[in-house]
Amino acid sequence: MNFDWHSLGRNSSMVDTSYEIRIAVPKDASGIINCMQSVMDEKIYLVSDIYFYTERGEKDIIKSPDDLSLVASWNGMVVGIMRIQRGVYRKLRHTAILSIAIMKGHRGMGLGEKMILQGISWSRDQGIEKLSLEVFSTNTGAIKLYDKLGFHEEGRKEKQFKIGEVYADGVMMTLFL
Numbered sequence: 001m002n003f004d005w006h007s008l009g010r011n012s013s014m015v016d017t018s019y020e021i022r023i024a025v026p027k028d029a030s031g032i033i034n035c036m037q038s039v040m041d042e043k044i045y046l047v048s049d050i051y052f053y054t055e056r057g058e059k060d061i062i063k064s065p066d067d068l069s070l071v072a073s074w075n076g077m078v079v080g081i082m083r084i085q086r087g088v089y090r091k092l093r094h095t096a097i098l099s100i101a102i103m104k105g106h107r108g109m110g111l112g113e114k115m116i117l118q119g120i121s122w123s124r125d126q127g128i129e130k131l132s133l134e135v136f137s138t139n140t141g142a143i144k145l146y147d148k149l150g151f152h153e154e155g156r157k158e159k160q161f162k163i164g165e166v167y168a169d170g171v172m173m174t175l176f177l
């Protein structure tokens, strides 16, 4: 895919006229925190129930040249965040972790797929070789999306999570770039 991520900040990518996908800037910090907390409040997709980053911590990640933070905004409100965080240690510099959360009411419209495709393109440009994530086995919609984009299951932590009374495996998924 010939995606020029460098131009993303200026010529943002549109899913439809009401949504904009763009590189996050420090002033998005509170919107990102709200978005993450609203998805965590659903308590079924993400491990933590509380988003621990403060605005200051969030701004530090946004500004980090090692990481990519993309936001989807709708009428100026952050409704989705996709983040790629490169390994810090020398032996992990060829790897990165992907995370994504789209708010309820804004799913199923192509935002997630578009953001991850842009993240893959950015990762390739950075020389990252291995992109990984962990997803609950109960999150079949997300797994379908990762499959569609070429990720494969590289391992599984059985009954790693208990969501209410339901066990979920931790499915480790990877894309070699």
Ligand SMILES: CC(C)(COP(=O)(O)OP(=O)(O)OC[C@H]1O[C@@H](n2cnc3c(N)ncnc32)[C@H](O)[C@@H]1OP(=O)(O)O)[C@@H](O)C(=O)NCCC(=O)NCCS
Residues within 6 Å of the ligand: 039, 045, 046, 100, 101, 102, 103, 106, 107, 108, 109, 110, 111, 112, 113, 114, 133, 134, 135, 136, 139, 140, 141, 142, 144, 145, 146, 148
């Ligand atoms: C999972 C998530 C990132 C997907 O993003 P999205 O914008 O809703 O998905 P898209 O509209 O881009 O869907 C793209 C493809 O993913 C698959 N998909 C996504 N959601 C799906 C669902 N609920 N059921 C089945 N397939 C689904 C489909 O293959 C779809 O392609 P298609 O429309 O051609 O069939 C988003 O729903 C989300 O953030 N969910 C809550 C938080 C979460 O689960 N985060 C990931 C934790 S690992």
